[in-house]
Amino acid sequence: MGATTNVERAVSVLRRMIFSGELPPGSDHLESELAETLGMSRTPVREAALMLQAQGLVEMRPRRGIRISPVSAADMAEIYDILTELESLAAARAAEAEYSKADLATLAAAITDMDTALGADDLRAWAEADDRFHRELVRLGRNARLSMVVSVMRDQVRRARAMTLFMRPKPTQSNEDHRKVYQAIAERDPKTAHDVHHAHREAARDMLVALLDKHQFYGF
């Protein structure tokens, strides 16, 4: 397989370990420890950590090691606020872009898959399709920087969702919203696309923040 460097490998392995919880939020790790774990020297580990730091996944603090960023309810509120604005903008832009039905196939598929998953009570599959929907929505907005910012924020959300997914009410309203957004984009109605998605995200934020607050998930 391809010419993948140690830095790339470090980034992807560390990401996996962070998302899986193997490196728990709030925990500290020396560069040399991680280097040994990953089977490489400190140099690529440092560079990887620098990248992950830029994405808010870790914090490098001199002499105290690399800390896996905690995710508090307050953090989630910040993040959802940003996601709400940027995704809604993407939805509006997508509606302006005059996409054909074919262009929107991926988006439609994601919605169908969410329905199916919901019917089968498969929350993991639902979450995966939900991710897919939002990723595609942003892509259709055609703003590379926006996509990047959103993807960084979504990474953080994913960490919190790992825990809350099974505690929250079934996301049935959610799918109705997705459908409306899809329709607005297909009908080239930017304002509706924007407003529906905006409300959708605000509701999601309130639900998640309440959940995190209630269960005091500080740091995890």
Added chain:
Amino acid sequence: MGATTNVERAVSVLRRMIFSGELPPGSDHLESELAETLGMSRTPVREAALMLQAQGLVEMRPRRGIRISPVSAADMAEIYDILTELESLAAARAAEAEYSKADLATLAAAITDMDTALGADDLRAWAEADDRFHRELVRLGRNARLSMVVSVMRDQVRRARAMTLFMRPKPTQSNEDHRKVYQAIAERDPKTAHDVHHAHREAARDMLVALLDKHQFYGF
């Protein structure tokens, strides 16, 4: 001056060189060249470059050196779209936060300074105060991540503005908008704060993009 590391120095010197144009957009620079220029080894230069890359100021391409990111009109459109949404959100949040007149002193001062600068025909002073206004506005919105994203985007705008500042119409409408935003925040009217600022930024975007397009400033 204290315990500043070489990496920090590299970041700040490179930033200065990028903003001043000493390292022109689109130019390539080997790690070893920059290391020599900065009087340090490649290691801290690499780490600095990695950070600047995360902020979109440079791109590291194996064997082709560190490229100073070009700034095209299309890039500016993307960036302004993001700024428009996020700053408007910050304005709304600031209006919700119930700040006292004292809390808003910095914001008010920035507006006054812009007026003064405009009267004296000092566009550099105007740009500085304008920056200050927007930075303070975002700070009042109390969203650390949003502040960070906005500041990264504003860095890019600053690069483009260096060239366009003296070509564009005098920003008189601009100040009127700022005053309205200030008032809306003081009067705790989130919707007005949001909408006025939103319109303000959209107008700025259209003006800037048109200018860049007209003068074909691709890469600078």
Added chain:
DNA sequence: TTATGCATTAATGTATACACAAATGGATAC
């Protein structure tokens, strides 16, 4: 017991060395 200072420990920041791979240029074949 609590606080202060000092010696020790240990993690980081940085320099350096080197292997590998990609780009370059020149020579050869067509």
Added chain:
DNA sequence: GTATCCATTTGTGTATACATTAATGCATAA
């Protein structure tokens, strides 16, 4: 003249070594 191949050059990716400096713990004094 153009294309192909090979040797050379050169930049990067990574390992390693080491000095610096912050944290730690212990001893001593109040």
